[in-house]
Amino acid sequence: MQNGGGPRKHTIGVHVENKFGVLSRVAGLFSARGYNIESLSVGETLDPTVSRMTLVVRGDEFVIEQVTKQLHKLVDVIKVTDLTDESHVERELVLIRVNAEPQNRAEVLRVADIFRAKVVDVTPVSYVLEATGDEGKLEALLELLRPLGVQELVRTGKVAIARGPKTRVKRAEVPRRARGPEDPTVVGFAD
Amino acid sequence: MGMSGARMVLECLKREGVDTIFGLPGGAVLPIYDALYDFEGLRHILVRQEAAAGHAAEGYARTTGKVGVCLVTSGPAATNLVTALQDALMDSIPIVAFTGQVPTHLIGNDAFQEADNVGITRPCTKHNFLVKDGRDLGPIIREAFHIASTGRPGPVHVDLPKDVLVKEAELVWPEKVHMRSYNPTYEGHPGQIKRAAKLLLRARRPVVYAGGGVIASDASEELRALIELTQIPVTQTLMGLGAFPMEDPLSLDMLGMHGSYYANMAVHHSDVLLAVGARFDDRVTGRVDAFAPNAEIIHIDIDPSSISKNIKVDVPIVGDCRRVLKALVAAVREELRGDVASLAREARKQWAAQIAEWKRKCPLGFEWDDEVIKPQHVIQEISTLTHGEAMIVTGVGQHQMWAAQYYRFKHPRRWCTSGGLGTMGYGLPTAMGVAAAWPDRLVVNIDGDGSFQMNSQELATCFENNLAVKTVILNNRGHGMVRQWQDIIYKGRFCAIDFGPSPDFVKLADAYGCTGIRATRPSEVVPALEKAFATPGPVLVDVWVDKWEFVFPMVPAGGANTEMILEKPGRAAKDKAAKAQTGF
Numbered sequence: 001m002q003n004g005g006g007p008r009k010h011t012i013g014v015h016v017e018n019k020f021g022v023l024s025r026v027a028g029l030f031s032a033r034g035y036n037i038e039s040l041s042v043g044e045t046l047d048p049t050v051s052r053m054t055l056v057v058r059g060d061e062f063v064i065e066q067v068t069k070q071l072h073k074l075v076d077v078i079k080v081t082d083l084t085d086e087s088h089v090e091r092e093l094v095l096i097r098v099n100a101e102p103q104n105r106a107e108v109l110r111v112a113d114i115f116r117a118k119v120v121d122v123t124p125v126s127y128v129l130e131a132t133g134d135e136g137k138l139e140a141l142l143e144l145l146r147p148l149g150v151q152e153l154v155r156t157g158k159v160a161i162a163r164g165p166k167t168r169v170k171r172a173e174v175p176r177r178a179r180g181p182e183d184p185t186v187v188g189f190a191d
Numbered sequence: 192m193g194m195s196g197a198r199m200v201l202e203c204l205k206r207e208g209v210d211t212i213f214g215l216p217g218g219a220v221l222p223i224y225d226a227l228y229d230f231e232g233l234r235h236i237l238v239r240q241e242a243a244a245g246h247a248a249e250g251y252a253r254t255t256g257k258v259g260v261c262l263v264t265s266g267p268a269a270t271n272l273v274t275a276l277q278d279a280l281m282d283s284i285p286i287v288a289f290t291g292q293v294p295t296h297l298i299g300n301d302a303f304q305e306a307d308n309v310g311i312t313r314p315c316t317k318h319n320f321l322v323k324d325g326r327d328l329g330p331i332i333r334e335a336f337h338i339a340s341t342g343r344p345g346p347v348h349v350d351l352p353k354d355v356l357v358k359e360a361e362l363v364w365p366e367k368v369h370m371r372s373y374n375p376t377y378e379g380h381p382g383q384i385k386r387a388a389k390l391l392l393r394a395r396r397p398v399v400y401a402g403g404g405v406i407a408s409d410a411s412e413e414l415r416a417l418i419e420l421t422q423i424p425v426t427q428t429l430m431g432l433g434a435f436p437m438e439d440p441l442s443l444d445m446l447g448m449h450g451s452y453y454a455n456m457a458v459h460h461s462d463v464l465l466a467v468g469a470r471f472d473d474r475v476t477g478r479v480d481a482f483a484p485n486a487e488i489i490h491i492d493i494d495p496s497s498i499s500k501n502i503k504v505d506v507p508i509v510g511d512c513r514r515v516l517k518a519l520v521a522a523v524r525e526e527l528r529g530d531v532a533s534l535a536r537e538a539r540k541q542w543a544a545q546i547a548e549w550k551r552k553c554p555l556g557f558e559w560d561d562e563v564i565k566p567q568h569v570i571q572e573i574s575t576l577t578h579g580e581a582m583i584v585t586g587v588g589q590h591q592m593w594a595a596q597y598y599r600f601k602h603p604r605r606w607c608t609s610g611g612l613g614t615m616g617y618g619l620p621t622a623m624g625v626a627a628a629w630p631d632r633l634v635v636n637i638d639g640d641g642s643f644q645m646n647s648q649e650l651a652t653c654f655e656n657n658l659a660v661k662t663v664i665l666n667n668r669g670h671g672m673v674r675q676w677q678d679i680i681y682k683g684r685f686c687a688i689d690f691g692p693s694p695d696f697v698k699l700a701d702a703y704g705c706t707g708i709r710a711t712r713p714s715e716v717v718p719a720l721e722k723a724f725a726t727p728g729p730v731l732v733d734v735w736v737d738k739w740e741f742v743f744p745m746v747p748a749g750g751a752n753t754e755m756i757l758e759k760p761g762r763a764a765k766d767k768a769a770k771a772q773t774g775f
Contacts, residue, residue, distance in 0.1 A: 017372055021321075025313060032314050062499070069496035075318040075338060078372040 005061045009038065011090055011160045012064075014053040014071055015079040018044060022076045026053065029070055035063065039092075039157035050078065054090075054159045083160050090160035094138055095120070096129045099149030108148055115141045126151060193359035196325040197222035200289065200351065201230045202362060203332040209260050210234060211251060211627050213244040217264025218304055219291025222356035236627055236656050239648040241268045243620035245275020246646075248286040250624030252279075253607050254582060256409065258339050259286040259624065265293060266304030269350075270311065274614060276346045277315040281611025282430060283407055285344035287335045288316075294354040295323055308350045317345030322352065325360030337368040342375030343494040344407055375493060379510035379518055387465070387489045387506050388522035394463035395538040396545075397423045400446065400475075403430030403610070404468015404492060404512045411435065411603045413516035414467065420523055422539065424546055426454040428469050430610045433600040437579075443546070444555070447475040448746045449592040452553035455744070455752040457546055458483050466490045468512040471501040472611070473748075481751030491515045553757060555596055557740070564713050566590060566665045566736040570597035572717055573635060573663065576724060581605065582625050582634045584660075586618035586642025589671040592742045594637045616645025619662060623649055626658035633724060636662040640693060641670045650703035653729035661723045662731045664696060667738035675741045679756065679765055680772045700731035711735040747772055 016022045023042060030037050038056040045052045057067055064082065071080045083090075100108055100123075112119060112129050115137065121128035131141055135158070142150070194202070200223055204212065211234045216224045227235060238244045241263040248259030263272055269290040279286050293302040309321045318338050320331045335347040391397055405414055411434050418425055418441055425435045426443040435442055446454035458464060464486040469475070476482040479501055489506040490498050498507045508515055557567040570593050573581070579601040585591040585608045600606060607625060609617040622636035643664050653660050667674075669689040677685050700707030706726050710719040716734065723730040744755040747768050756764065 021309065021313070024310070028314050066496065066500060069498075073494070073496050075370070075373050 007058050007060045007063070008084075010057050010059065010064050010067075010082055010084045011088070011158060012055045012057060012068065012071070013079075013081040013083055013160060013162075014055060014077060015045070016051050016053060016074075017076040017078065018049050018051040019076060022051070025074050025076060026055075026071065029074065030057075030067075033066070033070065035059065035067055039155070041157040041159050043159075054157070056158050081162070083162060087163045088160050089163055090134050090158050091132050092135065092138060092158045093130065093132045093156045094142075095154045096131070096142070096145060097121075097126050097151040097153075098129060098145050099151060100125060100127045104148050108145070111141070111144045111148075117141065193361055195222065195226065195359050196322075196328055196351070196356040197226040198230070199325065199328045199360070199362050200332070200356070201226055201233060203329055203364070204260060205232050206364065207332070207336045208257070211236065212260045212262050213238055213247040213251075213624065213627075214262035215239075215241050215244060215264070215268060217268055217291060219265035219293060219353045220262065220289075220351070220356070222353065223262065223289075223291075223351075234627075235262075236623075236652065236658075238620065238623075238652050240646065241271035242274050242616070243623070243646055243649050243652070245272045245286065245288060246278070246614075246617055246620035247624030247627065248288070249275065249279050249282075249284045250584060250607050250621035251628045252285050252624075253406075253621075254604050254625050255628050256604065257285075258336050259284070260289070261286065262289045264291040264304065265308065266306045268304075269306055269308045273311060273315060274612075276312055276348060278609055278612040278614045278617065279346035280315050280317065282609065283344050283403060284346065285339040286346045287332075287339050288312075288346060288348045290348065290350050291356075292321070292350045292352040295352045296354070298352065309348070312348040315346075316348045317343075319348040319350070321350045322355050325355050325358050326363055328355070328360070329363040330365055333365055333368050334370065337370075338373065342373075343404075343492075343497075376495075376509045377493070377511040377514055379491065379508040379515035381518070383506055383508045384515065384518045384522050387508060388519060388526050390463050390487060390489060390506060391421055391423065391465060392523065392526050394423075394461075396457075396461050396542045397421070397463040397465065397539075398443070398457050398461040398486075399423050399425045400428070400458065400464055400466045400469055401425055401431045401434045402428040402467065402469025405431055405434035406468075406603045408468065408493070408512040408514075409603070410468070410513035410516050413513050413520065416520050417516055417523070420520060420527075422543075423465070424457060424543075426450070426458060428472070428475055428610075429595055429608060431469065432595060433603040433606045436601045437599045438601065445595050447472075447752070448477065448748070449596065449742050449744065450475075450752075451555055451596070452744050452755060452757065453546060453549035455746070455755060456549045458486075459751075459753050460545075461486045464488045466492075466504075467516065468492060470494075470497045473501070476501060477746045477750055477752040477754075481753070491519075553744075560737065561713060563737040564710065564716060564734060566593050566667070566734075566740055567597050568713065569663065569665060569716055569720075569734050569736065570594050570637065572720055573637065574598045576717070576720055577633060577635065580633075582607075582622075582629060582632050584608070584618050584622040584625060584634065584636045586636075586638040586645075587613045587615045588639045588642055589667070589675065589740075589742050590637055590639040590642070590665040592672075593665070596742075598637075615639075615642040618642055619646050619649045619653075619660065622660040622662070623653055623656075623658045626653070626660050627656070630659075634660050636660050638662055638664050639671060640664050640666040640668065640690065640696075643696075644693070647699065650700065650705050650729065650731070654704040657728055659727060660729050662729070663720070663723070664731065664733050665736045666693075666696070666733055667736050667740075668693065669738065671738065672742070674738070675745075678741070679745070679760060680747060680768050682765065682769055696731055696733040700729075705729040705731055707731050707733065709733045709735070
């Protein structure tokens with residue numbers, strides 16, 4: 001396929017049937033076709049029979065078009081929304097265990113304070129910080145903590161939601177971007 | 192009233208309109224076989240290896256348009272079936288495959304004959320199910336048939352734990368299947384169809400490229416109507432053969448790696464290419480950046496993910512081929528009323544003349560020999576003797592390509608071949624499925640000696656069930672297609688292609704109770720075929736052909752379709768091909 005536009009990160013929301021094996025179908029799709037998932041998070045929606053995944057994938061527009069179409073082709077996938085070019089909010093939660101020796105305990109707290117991170121565990125030699133934010137904020141926080149000594153780091157992966165009135169149930173059902181020149185069904189959304 | 196899960200499975204199959212199942216029993220599915228003992232209305236054909244059950248279901252499905260069904264046990268039976276499932280997935284064949292599974296409380300316990308069936312078949316099916324409760328059997332089987340047969344058809348696998356089959360439950364049978372997450376698009380977008388119609392009429396060098404989707408959606412008549420109206424030449428893919436009659440002067444025969452010179456030239460020089468139910472497979476396109484470089488491409492397909500996957504498409508139309516073609520014919524009629532196309536029609540005369548010139552310059556052909564049988568000659572004779580009306584099935588290899596090139600197809604749904612996966616051994620079991628569905632038609636399995644030996648045990652199934660498959664082996668004493676590649680591309684360094692001792696196929700046929708016939712000289716070909724077609728029951732014809740005959744035209748993998756090798760190349764041409772492929 002001809003390359004159109006360089007590779008970049010896409011945030012894709014996927015509504016799936018909350019059934020056994022669905023996560024494996026989605027993960028299997030990526031490994032079978034050689035696409036890379038940067039992060040993936042899953043959780044139940046208001047409707048307990050539906051789960052919502054947030055996928056972060058890197059690729060040029062043709063890769064992303066295939067990813068979206070292939071995801072939609074899975075029988076258990078209800079809806080696929082590429083949020084990247086939409087107005088949306090994304091957040092990730094990280095837990096960081098960081099060195100807290102006497103000489104830098106205060107500095108760690110100062111940094112945590114600036115980033116509105118919470119201290120959720122304290123020992124004489126370490127803190128565990130909890131922070132949420134978008135990618136930029138968390139990277140900045142880590143940048144400052146790294147020299148102080150990060151012992152361990154856990155990230156949830158990104159979750160994302162569209163902003164404003166579009167989150168109303170009715171509107172959210174409609175795919176917002178037509179992919180073909182005139183044909184909104186080209187992507188083949190089920191609804 | 193409750194019934195056992197096993198009986199429920201059979202009851203559901205009957206309600207789905209199934210009349211034949213291909214299967215092989217074993218521990219985990221014994222409850223189903225017990226229920227089958229006195230169940231009325233289902234014919235069970237016992238195969239000799241599980242993959243054959245899958246292929247037989249494929250043959251049944253492809254020629255009838257109905258869903259094919261197979262039933263095997265757990266573990267090794269399920270893993271044997273995997274090849275057939277992937278084959279059906281790649282060629283979009285609707286089958287539903289049932290496998291047994293260890294009881295639910297033992298799943299994950301490394302029990303006897305346990306395998307993670309649904310884990311293994313997940314990537315090689317359109318969808319799969321593990322049934323955990325008898326009450327789910329009805330709805331799941333209903334969904335399985337619905338998914339297999341709608342949208343882009345494909346294989347669906349249902350895994351049945353033994354305890355679910357034993358326990359009694361209430362049969363739940365939903366009248367309609369509704370799935371919020373699965374709603375294929377059938378109607379094409381009217382605006383896109385109008386654009387396509389305009390484009391086709393404005394075109395000066397248009398070509399239609401028809402694939403298996405035309406067969407799957409029974410769109411041959413609509414395709415013919417479009418061609419009659421627009422007089423556009425048609426080329427067909429390996430999977431599409433039969434979609435358009437080859438005797439029609441507008442037929443360009445098959446395109447691609449072993450396609451005709453004129454089909455590949457026409458597609459290359461086209462200005463508008465209409466792809467219908469085809470997926471721009473690498474065996475069709477050759478080097479993608481050199482495929483139809485000047486054409487505006489219209490692509491009709493029910494699977495959105497096929498569109499713009501390999502080749503950028505200008506006018507995508509998602510929908511069922513038959514419905515879209517019907518709408519397209521109407522749209523073309525509408526456009527013609529304004530007679531916008533008269534100018535183009537004048538130009539089309541030049542295009543027709545150009546195509547006629549290509550056909551004259553390089554028709555399909557081979558050199559006749561009085562002493563050695565040419566394989567192409569055998570196919571031509573099969574074609575003539577059967578008037579292009581037989582059900583033709585093939586294995587995979589040179590014989591398959593010759594069958595595709597030299598059999599003159601007239602009708603859809605009379606051709607089964609493993610296109611996407613290239614499954615050797617596909618021929619005999621698939622032909623068995625065809626013969627089970629069409630007991631009154633002549634079923635010919637054109638096979639190779641390599642391919643045939645991968646499933647020759649099914650002669651027993653043919654004999655036992657009087658499945659009158661006429662197998663014609665083009666015997667070249669080895670793996671001919673590999674011989675061809677090693678000769679042309681690997682500098683004649685032949686490795687692992689020649690069979691030392693092969694069995695005597697005539698005696699083998701005899702041992703299985705079938706009729707065996709041999710032909711070793713050109714003059715024996717027609718009498719042998721006539722005798723085979725006239726003999727009742729399964730027959731095997733062992734035809735000793737020239738092992739140095741190669742399939743031409745040939746586009747070396749990764750080459751442009753215009754760089755066809757048209758005849759046995761000399762040293763210089765071989766070196767060029769070798770360098771392009773292997774880099775040395």
